[in-house]
Amino acid sequence: xxxxxxxxxxxxxxxxxxxxxxxxxxxxxxxxTNAISGITLVGAVLAAGTGTGGxxxxxxxxxxxxxxxxxxxxxxxxxxxLRMFQPTQKAVHKND
Amino acid sequence: MTELGFGLQGESLRxxxxxxxxxxxxLGIKWQGRPETARRGNLLSALGMLLALLATLIxxxxxxxxxxxxxxxxxxxxxxxxxxxxxxxxxxxxxLFNGSGGLASLLVASAEFLREARPTPMLxxxxxxxVLIGGLTFSGSLVAWGKLSERLPSRSLALxxxxxxxxxxxxxxxxxxxxxxxxxxxxALLLVxxxxxxxxxxxxxxxxxxxxxxxxxx
Numbered sequence: 323x324x325x326x327x328x329x330x331x332x333x334x335x336x337x338x339x340x341x342x343x344x345x346x347x348x349x350x351x352x353x354x355t356n357a358i359s360g361i362t363l364v365g366a367v368l369a370a371g372t373g374t375g376g377x378x379x380x381x382x383x384x385x386x387x388x389x390x391x392x393x394x395x396x397x398x399x400x401x402x403x404l405r406m407f408q409p410t411q412k413a414v415h416k417n418d
Numbered sequence: 419m420t421e422l423g424f425g426l427q428g429e430s431l432r433x434x435x436x437x438x439x440x441x442x443x444x445l446g447i448k449w450q451g452r453p454e455t456a457r458r459g460n461l462l463s464a465l466g467m468l469l470a471l472l473a474t475l476i477x478x479x480x481x482x483x484x485x486x487x488x489x490x491x492x493x494x495x496x497x498x499x500x501x502x503x504x505x506x507x508x509x510x511x512x513x514l515f516n517g518s519g520g521l522a523s524l525l526v527a528s529a530e531f532l533r534e535a536r537p538t539p540m541l542x543x544x545x546x547x548x549v550l551i552g553g554l555t556f557s558g559s560l561v562a563w564g565k566l567s568e569r570l571p572s573r574s575l576a577l578x579x580x581x582x583x584x585x586x587x588x589x590x591x592x593x594x595x596x597x598x599x600x601x602x603x604x605x606a607l608l609l610v611x612x613x614x615x616x617x618x619x620x621x622x623x624x625x626x627x628x629x630x631x632x633x634x635x636x
Contacts, residue, residue, distance in 0.1 A: 335444065343451040351450050353512045354460050358443050361467065362522045364436075364474045369529040370488065371480030378533040379484070385525035386488030392519035395496030397464040399511055402500065404450075404457045 350403040357396025363389035428477060435473035442466025492518075510566035513559045520555025523548055550591065 343351055366389045370382030443466050449459025475482065496515070503511045527548025531537055537545065564570035 336447075339444065339447045340451065344453065347451065347453065347456060349509070349512075350456065350460075351447070353508075353515075354450050354463060355447060356512060356516045356519065358447070358463055358467070359516075359519050360522070361439075361443075361470060362519060362526055363467070364470050365526040365530075366488075366522055367471070367474045367480070367485055369526050369533075370485045371482070372533070376532065378529040379481075381525045381529035381532070383484045383488045385522045385529065386485055387492035388518045388525065389522035390489045390492030391496040391499075392492075392515050392522060393467055393496070394493040395500040395511070395515040395518075397460060397467070398497055398500035399503070399508060399515065400460045401457065402505070403508060404460055406505075407453045407456055 346407070350400050350407070353396060353403060354400040357393055357400060360389050360393035360396060363393055432473045432477055435469055439466040439470035439473075442469065507567070510563050513563040513566055517556050517559030517563065520552045520559060523552030524556060525552075527552060 340351065340355075363386065366382055366385035368382075370379055370386050372379070372382075442462050446459045446461075446463030446466060449455035449462065451459075474480075475485070499511060499514070527545045530548075531541065531545035534541060561570065
């Protein structure tokens with residue numbers, strides 16, 4: 323039941339957090355939240371590290387690789403996008 | 419988590435680290451909503467992820483060798499792709515990363531499901547949902563990537579009899595779910611899971627080919 327509670331609270335939280343965001347930040351925000359979804363990495367590490375033999379740990383290792391691709395790539399791509407929004411730069415980049 | 423050999427103290431330390439990571443994610447998203455604080459927000463969110471990862475890795479009982487290899491391979495590939503991609507090619511790269519996250523969810527759900535000799539109905543349902551949602555994310559993101567990079571035509575792609583096909587694939591997905599719940603453990607479950615993955619990936623493919631344009635617009 324606490325999983326369901328967390329799920330519902332997270333849904334409301336997400337709605338509150340991303341409302342009223344200026345449109346030029348939508349793309350980096352999308353990319354940044356996508357990187358957070360790579361938190362599957364934690365589950366992947368646990369699945370890979372709990373040695374019971376069989377297929378499970380190997381699926382876990384593959385999941386670790388896929389999730390770290392998501393995490394590292396996601397944060398770096400977001401950083402590169404956000405570098406275009408330096409507050410010192412007065413020029414507005416219309417990239418979306 | 420007791421089977422992983424965590425003491426009570428280590429367990430609560432880890433929970434606390436997860437709590438801090440959650441706060442970092444929430445604040446990070448909040449900061450990313452304003453141009454002045456957006457970069458700081460992304461950094462905070464990344465630090466939260468690092469904390470969550472370290473807290474998990476440091477827990478005793480994990481065999482670290484293969485995990486570190488996976489981290490290194492995935493991380494290096496991600497960094498390489500993210501740093502060399504042209505600015506105009508960013509959206510399709512995000513689609514690709516999103517897809518790899520979906521693939522990870524699918525694999526984690528499969529691993530958890532196959533680990534148990536007799537999965538509880540709760541675990542079965544959660545695993546199936548994980549496979550379904552992860553697979554949809556994976557195949558859908560691949561189509562979005564294909565369309566954004568112009569490897570696929572950006573118009574709506576539909577097969578003849580698409581709706582019948584969709585219904586058929588949805589039926590297969592539901593069948594897989596039911597079979598996964600009632601069949602005993604063992605190789606049969608692997609088969610069911612495999613069939614389940616294949617069928618719903620086709621379904622996702624067919625579905626997203628129709629919805630591709632909307633997906634591209636995020």
